Amino acid sequence: MNAVYPDLTLADFNQGKILYGEKCVACHALKSPKSLSPERWPSMVADMTNKANKKEMRIDPTQEALIIKYLVTMSTPAK
Ligand code: HEC
16 A cells, blocks of 8 residues: 555555544644654554553554554655
């Protein structure tokens, strides 16, 4: 679907977007995907997943991976 994740399906991309909207708004407003570079999102989402899981707002590893793919895709400048 894109240069960053050649195998990413539209279904997974859409699922990542939905999960982002559901899981990442629990503690603060949603950040724009463009607010961080594609390099920084994976570790940021990992940090946030830890925070969420500590508070028992479960984000499982599959969901975490989909959220990362959505955010990295959205923050990567179009060629
Ligand atoms: C359990 C509460 C909680 C959840 C759920 C959560 N966050 Fe956060 N987030 C925080 C807190 C608290 C901060 C303040 C900075 C810190 O402690 O790192 C923060 C800061 C951030 C920042 C830094 C932005 C800034 O303006 O400084 C980003 C980006 C971010 N979160 C993204 C996410 C994403 C993406 C998700 C979903 C995967 C998410 N957050 C889910 C609590 C949460």
